[in-house]
Amino acid sequence: MKVEDLRTVFHTQDGTVHAVNGVSFQVTPGELLGVVGESGSGKSVTMMSLMQLLPSPPAEIVAGEAHYGGHDLLTLELGELQEVRGAGIGFAFQDPMTSLNPVFTIGFQLMEPLRKHLGLSKAEARKRAVELLELVGIPSAADRLNDYPHQFSGGMRQRVMFAIALSCDPKVLIADEPTTALDVTIQAQILELVKSLREKLGMAIVWITHDLGVVAGIADRVMVMYAGHVVEEAPVYELFDNPRHPYTRALLETLPSVDGERTDRLRTISGQPPHLLKPPTACPFAPRCRNAFERCLSENPTLMPVGDAHNVACWLDAPAEREAAE
Amino acid sequence: MNAPAANRADDGEVLVRVEDLCMHFPVLKGILGRQVGVVRAVDGISFDIKPGETLGLVGESGCGKSTAGRTILRLYDATSGRILFKGEDIASLGRSAMRRMRPRMQMIFQDPQACLNPRMTVGSIIAEPLDEHGTLKGEAKRRRVRELLDAVGMNPNFANRYPHEFSGGQRQRIGIARALALDPDFIICDEPIAALDVSIQAQVVNLLEDLQEKLGLTYLFISHDLSMIRHICDRVAVMYLGKIAELAPRDTLYAAPLHPYTKALLSAVPIPDPKAEAGRRRTILQGDVPSPLNPPKGCRFSSRCPVAENKCFEIEPEWREARPGQFVACHLANPD
Numbered sequence: 001m002k003v004e005d006l007r008t009v010f011h012t013q014d015g016t017v018h019a020v021n022g023v024s025f026q027v028t029p030g031e032l033l034g035v036v037g038e039s040g041s042g043k044s045v046t047m048m049s050l051m052q053l054l055p056s057p058p059a060e061i062v063a064g065e066a067h068y069g070g071h072d073l074l075t076l077e078l079g080e081l082q083e084v085r086g087a088g089i090g091f092a093f094q095d096p097m098t099s100l101n102p103v104f105t106i107g108f109q110l111m112e113p114l115r116k117h118l119g120l121s122k123a124e125a126r127k128r129a130v131e132l133l134e135l136v137g138i139p140s141a142a143d144r145l146n147d148y149p150h151q152f153s154g155g156m157r158q159r160v161m162f163a164i165a166l167s168c169d170p171k172v173l174i175a176d177e178p179t180t181a182l183d184v185t186i187q188a189q190i191l192e193l194v195k196s197l198r199e200k201l202g203m204a205i206v207w208i209t210h211d212l213g214v215v216a217g218i219a220d221r222v223m224v225m226y227a228g229h230v231v232e233e234a235p236v237y238e239l240f241d242n243p244r245h246p247y248t249r250a251l252l253e254t255l256p257s258v259d260g261e262r263t264d265r266l267r268t269i270s271g272q273p274p275h276l277l278k279p280p281t282a283c284p285f286a287p288r289c290r291n292a293f294e295r296c297l298s299e300n301p302t303l304m305p306v307g308d309a310h311n312v313a314c315w316l317d318a319p320a321e322r323e324a325a326e
Numbered sequence: 327m328n329a330p331a332a333n334r335a336d337d338g339e340v341l342v343r344v345e346d347l348c349m350h351f352p353v354l355k356g357i358l359g360r361q362v363g364v365v366r367a368v369d370g371i372s373f374d375i376k377p378g379e380t381l382g383l384v385g386e387s388g389c390g391k392s393t394a395g396r397t398i399l400r401l402y403d404a405t406s407g408r409i410l411f412k413g414e415d416i417a418s419l420g421r422s423a424m425r426r427m428r429p430r431m432q433m434i435f436q437d438p439q440a441c442l443n444p445r446m447t448v449g450s451i452i453a454e455p456l457d458e459h460g461t462l463k464g465e466a467k468r469r470r471v472r473e474l475l476d477a478v479g480m481n482p483n484f485a486n487r488y489p490h491e492f493s494g495g496q497r498q499r500i501g502i503a504r505a506l507a508l509d510p511d512f513i514i515c516d517e518p519i520a521a522l523d524v525s526i527q528a529q530v531v532n533l534l535e536d537l538q539e540k541l542g543l544t545y546l547f548i549s550h551d552l553s554m555i556r557h558i559c560d561r562v563a564v565m566y567l568g569k570i571a572e573l574a575p576r577d578t579l580y581a582a583p584l585h586p587y588t589k590a591l592l593s594a595v596p597i598p599d600p601k602a603e604a605g606r607r608r609t610i611l612q613g614d615v616p617s618p619l620n621p622p623k624g625c626r627f628s629s630r631c632p633v634a635e636n637k638c639f640e641i642e643p644e645w646r647e648a649r650p651g652q653f654v655a656c657h658l659a660n661p662d
Contacts, residue, residue: 038523153614183386183550185611188594192610210524213596217603236600254528256557258580258595259602265535266528266557272493273523 001089001172001204002026006064006074008042008049011057018276019045021228023064024303027172032198032205034219034236036212036251040273042228043208044094047174050074051085068172086117090165090203094177097157100149106133106160107145110167117168132163135200137193155186159193166201174206179214191218212255216240221309224248227274227284230303234310244312246289283315291316340410341544342375342398342512347407347417349390349397353619365618367393369568370407372645377511380538380545382559382576384552384591388615390568391548395514398546399431400424411512429459429508436517438497442489448475448500449485455507474503479533495526502533506541514546519554531558552595556580561651564588567626568618570645574652584648584659587627625657633658 008020020042027033037043048054050066050073066073069088076084085091093099101109110132111125120128126145133141136159149157158178165173175194179187195218198205209215215222216236223233224245232245243249253267271288283289286296295315303311304318349368352361367390375381385391397404400416409417416427432455435441442451452471456462462470472482478499489497498518505513515534519527531554537543549555555562556576563573564587572585583589590609597603611630616622622629628638637657648654648661 038525155614183615184552184594185386185590186614187596188608188610191596192608211596212524212598213603216598216600217596240598240600251524252598254525255598256553257597257599258553258556258592259597262556266532268528268532269525270529272495272526 002067003046003050004065004067006046006049006066007062008045008054008059008064009062010059015277018279019228020049021276021280022302023225023228023230025223025230025233027204027206029171029204030198030202032207032218032220034215034222035206035208035225036210036215036222037225038210038273040227040276041225043225044176045228046225047091047176047206047208051089051091051174052076052081053091083117086113087168088171090168090170090173092158092161092165092173092175092178095181097149097154100157100160102149105146105148106152110145110160110164113164113167128167129163132167133160135166135197136160136163137189138163154182155189158182158186158190162190162193162197166197166203169201170203172204172206174208176208177210178207180209180211187214194218212251224251227280228276229280229284229300229313230311231285231314232310232312233303234307238307238310242307242310244306244310244317245285245314246291246316247285250288250290283313339377340374341377341412342546343408343410344374344398345372345408345410346370347372347394347397347409348405349393349402350405363619366568366621367618368397369618369621371563371565371568371570372407373563373570373573375512375544375546377544378538378542379560380547380558382555382562383546383548383565384550384555384562385565386550386591386615388567388618389565390618391550391565392516394565395433395516395546395548399433399514401433429455430510431512431514432505432508432510434498434501434505434513434515434518436520438494438501438521439489441501442497444489447486447488448492451489451500452485452504452507455504459508470507474506477506477537478503493526494522495529498522498530499533502530502537506537509541510543512544512546514548516548517550518547520549520551527554534558552592564591567615567621569626569655570653571627571656572652572654574649574654578649578652582649584652584654584661585627585656586631586633586658590632625655627656 004024006020006023010017010019023046035043049061061074064074107129110129114120114125114128129145130141138144138156138159152160179190219236221235222239224231226247232248243252250269254269269288274284280300282298283296283301286292301313301315303313306312306317347368348370351365351367353363353365355362371394383391396402398409404417408415449471452474453467456467456470471485475482475484480499519530522530547559559576561575562579564571566587571587583592590611593609609632613630616629624640625638625643628634643655643657645653645655648659
């Protein structure tokens with residue numbers, strides 16, 4: 001899947017909110033791409049735009065292309081889109097309590113895409129549903145098909161969400177903060193589950209999270225988002241060893257950890273994330289950046305390569321500036 | 327079960343002492359409202375908090391940590407147990423006596439959106455405790471409000487604005503200013519940063535630390551975030567299903583935890599470093615936290631414990647001091 005220059009805006013009473021400002025990225029088969037950013041950084045909106053899941057109005061995708069299997073996802077008609085949504089790209093949402101329908105049984109919700117997209121008969125779908133629940137580690141799966149979502153615990157519901165997202169063997173799984181609402185011990189269970197699912201099924205995964213710790217544990221490649229921009233992307237080891245963007249660095253410095261040195265004082269990032277009511281004309285991070293200089297306030301940087309598969313949107317890393325510094 | 331005496335700080339004074347505190351909620355059913363069960367949200371916890379220290383209370387959702395905090399401030403009336411504040415048992419105080427105690431202890435809530443009245447200005451929100459308990463009037467009161475806003479790092483001229491005009495981090499600062507209004511000795515912070523973004527969390531935590539130093543505050547810091555607890559707390563209590571599993575000084579707890587639950591919890595926290603992550607051996611706990619309506623017999627943790635033996639399912643472990651200052655409730659915890 002390859003996304004180019006995606007721009008999404010929301011038309012609101014107070015003006016137009018520029019939520020996604022020219023996001024480009026790609027996911028290769030079998031890869032786990034971690035997307036990190038704070039709330040409002042546009043990470044969820046990006047993914048929802050791809051699947052055309054945002055209500056329009058207020059949302060509008062003003063530019064961009066998303067190539068998947070020879071289609072541009074953003075121009076597909078509803079019918080074709082539904083085919084892709086079910087069978088090509090699976091989506092697992094953050095909050096399984098609100099995204100599972102409380103009045104239908106788990107079995108019904110699991111079997112619906114199977115019958116619709118794969119054309120299975122009721123009995124076949126039922127068999128497959130049991131397999132899926134077993135795959136995601138739900139004990140006595142066959143008996144639980146007739147249970148309703150509220151009869152499952154938070155962690156179990158998240159497993160059901162994964163089972164539904166995986167039901168039609170997607171090539172790409174988009175998981176939007178799937179462990180954020182869970183306790184750490186349950187989160188650890190889900191992370192283990194995802195690792196084993198990847199080994200078994202080999203699909204590409206886009207994992208949206210705000211937790212750098214989670215990303216460090218599971219991702220192959222990481223994309224850091226801020227104010228609707230991709231500010232840095234790199235393979236996971238490279239990103240944590242050699243973060244280049246001041247925002248990525250600051251984020252890593254501000255995090256306390258359960259191991260290693262304990263600092264007496266946390267480093268902070270001063271200020272607030274920007275309001276996105278105007279289209280960006282300067283680097284969005286400049287007002288909070290320790291290293292900002294004139295150019296940052298007048299021009300918005302684009303992604304520039306700084307290493308092997310490592311790209312940064314920061315004027316400090318522009319060739320001209322680096323030469324000047326040397 | 328917890329012997330209160332075993333948990334006393336051996337030296338120095340104590341600001342808050344909690345002894346065998348229980349908070350049980352009845353479960354009622356039917357039109358007659360008959361009691362059919364009891365949720366043992368907090369089931370016999372004991373600890374001391376020394377003046378000027380920060381005690382952390384960690385645990386997963388539903389372990390009773392917030393209920394414990396609220397019970398200590400008597401937002402709930404405890405089922406049993408004692409809460410000694412400067413030596414006085416506030417669990418048994420009458421209404422008017424309790425009201426006189428209230429200014430000494432305050433709370434900072436998790437959700438700054440929900441705990442600020444949207445129809446009141448920031449100034450009147452912060453002045454409300456002054457109206458209730460204070461003697462300040464007119465100009466003196468306004469001055470105090472400005473002083474408080476300044477203390478939490480906000481522009482004093484914001485007093486006339488409304489909560490919706492502020493971001494989450496700023497709203498949390500307003501909540502903190504309100505808690506400080508009456509010069510309390512003791513503040514319970516109930517997940518004060520859980521609803522904030524990482525870059526804002528650090529700002530609020532640093533503010534809480536600065537205020538503690540400047541005003542000599544004592545905190546009970548309730549959180550599920552073990553990394554943040556490690557940063558801010560002097561001692562840490564780990565709760566599981568209404569009981570404290572382990573209580574120890576911060577460095578001991580993180581370097582040499584004794585309770586299997588503490589160990590599992592620590593191993594489950596993701597570390598923002600892929601190398602450390604790759605080399606880690608995780609203890610993955612099976613299953614979910616049991617219902618506090620019907621906690622397991624014997625040790626509360628026995629149903630998920632990776633090392634449980636027969637006696638763990640039968641006998642409840644006693645609360646003992648395994649190492650100096652490190653208390654644990656586990657049959658198998660062996661400090662050597």
